Amino acid sequence: MISLHVYLNPKSGKTAELEVRVRDSWLKAMATQPGFISAAVLTPFSDDALDALGASKPKTAYEVVSFWESEELRMEWVARPIHDQVFMPLMDLADDISFTLNDVANEWNLS
Numbered sequence: 001m002i003s004l005h006v007y008l009n010p011k012s013g014k015t016a017e018l019e020v021r022v023r024d025s026w027l028k029a030m031a032t033q034p035g036f037i038s039a040a041v042l043t044p045f046s047d048d049a050l051d052a053l054g055a056s057k058p059k060t061a062y063e064v065v066s067f068w069e070s071e072e073l074r075m076e077w078v079a080r081p082i083h084d085q086v087f088m089p090l091m092d093l094a095d096d097i098s099f100t101l102n103d104v105a106n107e108w109n110l111s
Helices: 015-030 047-053 071-079 081-093
Strands: 002-010 036-042 062-068 094-103
Touching: 002 015, 002 071, 015 036, 015 062, 015 081, 062 071, 071 081, 081 094
Parallel strands: none
Antiparallel strands: 002 062, 002 094, 036 062
C-alpha cells in the first residue's frame, strides 16, 4: 500500500471553490478507481493553537492524503482522462500544488 500526499494553497478568493472541487469532483472520481482505498482532507489547527502546542506550522492550507493498493494502480488512475478532467481545474484555483508519496510500512485498523 502507498499513500499520496497532495499539498494545496488556494488562490486569493478561491478557497471555497477549491474546497468544493476537491470534495465533489476530484475525490469523488478518485474514490471510484481500482486500487483506491481511502482519502482524507486535512487542514491545520490555527496558528495560535499550534504555537500553544509547540507544533510546527504547515506551509499549505490543505493536505489531501489518499491510500492506494499500489503505485501502479495509482498511476493507472493518473493516466485516465477523468483524472485530468477533475484535477486540472484545481490548478486554476491553487497558487501551488505539490505532492509526495510514501510506502505504508504498517497499518492498524483502529475502528
